[in-house]
Amino acid sequence: MTPLTPARPPGRPRSGINDVVFAATLSTVRELGYARATVERIAAAAGIAKTTIYRRWPTKGALIVDCLLDAFGPVPLEGGSRAEIVSSAVRWTAGKIGEPGVGDAFAGVFSDGVSDPELREILSSRLQDPYRLALQEALGEPEHRVLFLIDVVVGTLLHRMGMTGEPMVDGDVDALVEMVLPLFHREPDSP
Amino acid sequence: MTPLTPARPPGRPRSGINDVVFAATLSTVRELGYARATVERIAAAAGIAKTTIYRRWPTKGALIVDCLLDAFGPVPLEGGSRAEIVSSAVRWTAGKIGEPGVGDAFAGVFSDGVSDPELREILSSRLQDPYRLALQEALGEPEHRVLFLIDVVVGTLLHRMGMTGEPMVDGDVDALVEMVLPLFHREPDSP
DNA sequence: TGGTTTCGGAACCTAAGGTAGCGCAATTCG
DNA sequence: CGAATTGCGCTACCTTAGGTTCCGAAACCA
Structure with a gap:
């Protein structure tokens, strides 16, 4: 029998520094x-060598994406109605992007992706797709409508962050929620 | 009398290469x-020396912003109703950002501004403010509501461009117009 | 003890933004 | 016409940053 998880691969094991690197990344970006x-x-802030980072992440962009995945975590989709799901998802996104360092890191890596197709692929597949699929499932909406919602919400929040350097204030987040809600007022599967 | 425009300052006059540089910038970004x-x-494509560019623009970001100003030109605001003004402005923006090279240059310089406060100031004052003021005037809306509209429209279009590498298709531009129109259905000055 | 993998560290490569200085060209002013 | 002034092309250079290479030492397994 070949065990599914071999007890441990040979050689020196990796030390558990991912969390330290993620924290160092956000704090360095924030400062x-x-x-x-x-x-x-970032390596200096984490107290490790630069080569150790490049041994785990192929590029800076990949490191930032993993850091953002760790910072965001799963999107909460417990709302009852579709309106509640959309509303809570938008507010959750705004809150996360407003956390110190997160919005800057997000806008920065997004910017780098503009002229880097490989990074764009990482952003799309590792960061956007999981949330897009979860929303499609929760809302019962086709891909292109959820993609449009993500473009509007994330694009608006990042544009505000990029132009002003500050996250969007609560009043404008409210307006953003009210603006996107009519997109999903019609029930897609009702008889 | 001191003439308002002295015939010509002493020394060798600048050759008229701005248009050539703008064209070379867009085509190089596109390719x-x-x-x-x-x-x-860009200098090579324009057939001039790199130092000549830096003699006219202090940074690459400033060059791109001037190039975008030249490419965009004034926003058409001839619509009769507020809805027509908003609708035409959104479609005009989407069309310009969809032009070859323009969207890439816009997204790129916006990205650079994320971590460059000086460039962000140039973007805000030279590129955004003129269009914001023209829209405030045409719509009779306060600054923060027009800023919100710009965040939504430009942010959405740039996010689509940045994630897919392609401009937004017409059908989604239609949806964007329909989504933002309710923001301005109420007349602000009606008794 | 030997094999295997990881870590730290230093040196290095390349690309790109931006600068300095020189010689020359074009133009104005006296 | 000549002098002063300014713009252009060119070369060389500086700095930063992403990313790589190589080596010795450490940690783990058999």
């Missing part, structure tokens, strides 16, 4: 901004 | 993407 948060500075 | 459209390559 210095995305561009000045170099891999070398 | 290579934003990050690989280096100032050196």
Whole structure:
């Protein structure tokens, strides 16, 4: 029998530094901004060597995406009605992007992806697709309508963050929720 | 009398290469993407020296912003009703961002601004403010509501462009127009 | 003890934004 | 015409940052 999880691969095991690196990444981005948060500075803040980071993540973009995945976690979709699901998802997104360092890191890695197709693929498949699929499932909506919702919500929040350097205030998040709710007022599967 | 426009300052006059540089910028961005459209390559495509570009624009970001201002031109606001004004402005924005090279350059310079406060100031004051003021005037709306509209429209279009590499298709632009129109259905000055 | 993998560290490569200085060209002013 | 002034092309250079290479040492397994 070949065990599904071999007890442990040979060689020195990896030390549990992912959490330390993620924390160091966010705090460095928060203090210095995305561009000045170099891999070398992040490694120094985490107390490890730069080569150790490149042994685990192929590029800076991949590191940021994993850091964002860790910071976001799963989207809460416990609302009863579709309106409640959309509303809570939008507010959750705004809250996460408003957390210190998260919005900067998100906007920065998104920016890098503009002219880097490989990073764009990582962003799309690892970061956007899981949330898109969860929303499609919860709302019973086709892919292109959920993609449109994500474009509107994330695009608006990142544009505000990018132009002002500050997250969107609660009053405008309320307006954003009210604006997107009519997109999903019609029940898609009702007889 | 001191003439308002002195005939000509002493010294060798600047050659009229701005248009050539703008064209070279857009075509280089279109062919290579934003990050690989280096100032050196843009200068080569324009047939001039890199130092000549830096003699006229202090940074690459300032060059891109001027190039975008040239590409966009004034926003058409001839619509009769507020709904027509908003609708035409949104479609005009989507069309411009969809032009070859323009969307890439816009998304790229916006991305750079995320971690560059000076560039963000240039973007805000030179690119966003003129259009914001024209819209405030045409719609009779306060600053924060027009800023919200710009965040939604530009943010959504850039997010689509950044995630897919392609401009938004007409059907989704229609949905974007329908989504933002209710924001301005109430007349602000009616008795 | 030997095999295997990881870590830290230093040196290095490349690309790109941006600068400095020189010689020359074009134009205005006296 | 000549002098001063300004723009252009060119070369070389500086700095930062992403990413790689290589080596010795550490940690784990058999």
